[in-house]
């Protein structure tokens with residue numbers, strides 16, 4: 001996270017002091033670095049250049065319109081998994097011909113809308129879905145390009161909730177059945193097979209699982225080609241991991257060294273769907289201390305104005321995020337504390353038993369590596385308005401999503417009763 005650094009003991013993002021952002025827009029606030037976002041995307045493009053990568057940024061990681069716009073301007077395509085994400089991509093100016101659509105439960109409407117839009121291809125997750133896409137396309141008198149998402153049964157060595165390429169998960173078509181499914185394509189005139197896709201999981205820092213899965217996929221690609229299918233893309237999904245704590249710090253080049261030789265042999269273009277790798281370490285969550293207190297057993301708590309509704313990763317995955325005061329210019333004694341939010345859940349924490357300098361009411365804390373699956377997984381639990389998002393560029397910053405208000409909380413429920421139609 002080189003764009004986030006301490007200068008004379010004060011945290012800055014690029015050239016803007018984190019404390020200045022908090023003064024102007026309040027807390028909690030997500031702070032993104034434009035330079036970090038763009039650099040990570042460019043690093044991937046460069047490292048994978050030998051296999052002419054089509055990078056489709058995975059919108060689910062962070063879906064702010066301004067960040068999608070930024071990615072689109074840099075030439076990125078997009079990985080979407082819902083009609084809502086497709087809408088977001090198009091509204092932000094994404095080129096339809098660079099959009100891929102994944103997900104195990106695409107509805108008729110989503111399929112129709114995506115075909116009408118002219119997306120690059122669907123990543124097909126099951127035989128039932130294959131039949132559905134073909135039928136919808138036929139009704140529209142179109143042929144939809146597809147890739148089969150294959151489940152290669154490879155352990156990605158990540159948290160179990162982020163593992164998506166093992167047999168027992170709901171994702172993709174079992175590799176053992178894949179050839180049979182390819183054979184069945186003659187029954188589905190509404191689709192054309194243009195790629196093979198996989199996505200084995202997220203936050204993968206071990207270099208071997210992707211390579212292992214790709215070797216399996218490549219055999220299928222060759223088979224499909226020999227059957228006369230014009231396979232243009234191998235889509236390796238996303239999953240590149242980042243450093244949150246002490247994971248090995250992997251660069252785009254490290255991943256490329258393993259992957260490029262495997263894909264290059266096939267003559268296909270590499271399509272990839274990175275999310276976390278681009279945005280994870282491109283943002284922090286700024287929060288303010290509301291209280292400090294001690295529990296009955298002597299343990300210290302630092303209670304912040306951010307909570308699990310703003311960043312749920314620690315609660316959901318017991319994920320580690322580095323947390324440190326924004327101002328650490330004066331050396332203070334350190335304490336061992338749980339850093340928690342104000343929500344009525346024991347699971348509402350950001351860090352447990354953390355060694356941090358003594359903090360007091362109104363001190364600012366930075367929760368690092370918060371860009372991926374942070375704001376996109378936020379909610380209004382406990383009727384808390386969602387935080388503000390800010391994009392820093394050099395010495396300036398702009399609000400790219402205003403803080404929600406109390407009025408926003410009830411906007412969709414407003415009116416005198418009975419407002420809505422009743423059903424029997």
Ligand SMILES: Cc1ncc(COP(=O)(O)O)c(C=O)c1O
Pocket residue numbers: 058060061079102103199201202203237238239240273274275276277372
């Ligand atoms: C199909 C697919 N592609 C790409 C991604 C992005 O993964 P990551 O953020 O780990 O790069 C995901 C994440 O769940 C996914 O499901």
